[in-house]
Amino acid sequence: MAFTELIGQTQAKQRLGVALTGEPGHAFLLVGPSGIGKKTLAREFAKGLLCAHPTADGACGTCPNCHYMQAGTHPDYKELLLPAGEKNIKVADVRSRILSDVGIMSQIASRKVYLIDADGLAEEGQNALLKTLEEPPKHVVFILTVSDESKLLPTILSRTVSIRLLPNTEEEVKKVLLERNPDIQPEEAELFSRFSGGVIGYALGLAESNWLVNDWEEVSNLILRLPEISRTELLTEVYSFFDEEKEHFRDILSLMSMVYDEMAICATDASSVCLHGEAKKDKMVSVIKKYKLDVQKIGKCNAILTTAAKAHKANGNFEMIVCRMLLALKKENTNG
Ligand SMILES: [Zn+2]
Missing domain, CATH: 1.20.272 (Zinc Finger, Delta Prime; domain 3)
Structure with a gap:
């Protein structure tokens, strides 16, 4: 899957594409409401960062890096997400899974990529991450996602390149709905897409109830x-x-x-x-x-x-x- 296969988010995809073909920075922050597709886009970007032959449209999909990413087994890619039922990501997990890992060189790709759900980082967790965000090892790229950026410390915001995900159009939401639920009635797809306010994840949830x-x-x-x-x-x-x-x-x-x-x-x-x-x-x-x-x-x-x-x-x-x-x-x- 490349960027073009993800519906909508043209501006965000363009900016990430530029990063992939140039010298990407060390920390990105994808901002947008819950359900808008931050993690999907972040994973696609991560795949592009690890790919041996990335283009402005993302990963090539055929190199060994891409195969490992597709299989979910790339050793140079790690996700730190909020565990179900928990309020925050534990600071101990930030230390053990990120901070003590960043210094180890990558195994297959030319860099290592960490995807972090920053909505799950309380102040203590953010503080733990701060120093590494400030002076990351050369081979490391962080991708943070957040729905409420006001919960992030100004120092986190100032150390990341922030990319905003905008609501999708009704047509885009409808397209995704019909793709994922072929049985849905066109009138229902219209209703869900209008009511979702352009948030695809929300529209998909509506279609399930x-x-x-x-x-x-x-x-x-x-x-x-x-x-x-x-x-x-x-x-x-x-x-x-x-x-x-x-x-x-x-x-x-x-x-x-x-x-x-x-x-x-x-x-x-x-x-x-x-x-x-x-x-x-x-x-x-x-x-x-x-x-x-x-x-x-x-x-x-x-x-x-x-x-x-x-x-x-x-x-x-x-x-x-x-x-x-x-x-x-x-x-x-x-x-x-
Ligand atoms: Zn590739």
Whole structure:
């Protein structure tokens, strides 16, 4: 696998490609949200660093170094990751697996590469690594990955070349989803990719569980029915749905906002493609017409959702937040 086979991250891949064909530095930091693909890219870069004939597109894939990397047995490559269930990487592990190893010469490749999950390094672990990062042996390259760089000491940041991984486009996420899950419905792939915010790992996780598809169905039906639901039903049955899904409240607000965004698109151009499928699209168009919903009104609905999200973040009373929100939405959706 070369860089071109990894979807997205064009800028990051370009910068890593330049490093591979020139004289790479001694410490790189890949920064990006959890699930964006930092480790996948870091491993590909490591493979390029160890490869006998790397190009700007990464490792050659055929030299002995590449074969060892593919088999996961390259003696000059080590990973220090956060063990499952642990809060931090132990400082003793930083010492035994990295610090006492860096001085030993490489066996097959011209250099040694260490991949370190810096999200797992508490301050003590970072301090232990600092001196080696400052004056690394010539044959050593460190690749650190981190999702929250504010947790890193300024001295770590200043000693590493930082490369940011950006959210993928919806199209890129969809492509990966369909590649890995050939059975997935195109409409579902669309939903997951939109909801993932461009984070491929998150989208793949969504595809493995049912909640998003179920809640999307529930939420879009609710919004389309909203003008006709009585106040009593709203405050009892509808409320109980929110109460059952309490844990997902923010996600549900995001889903509701996605439905309103779709309505806004439908309100301006009814022929535009719609996430819901044809049957629901017709219903959406008729609701928009009947209640004279326009972009401005739909914008107000989104503002109501934002207010609810803020109140929830500030630990407001859940029942009050939900009931206020539902009544405000109903009012906005019903008034001619
Ligand atoms: Zn190679």
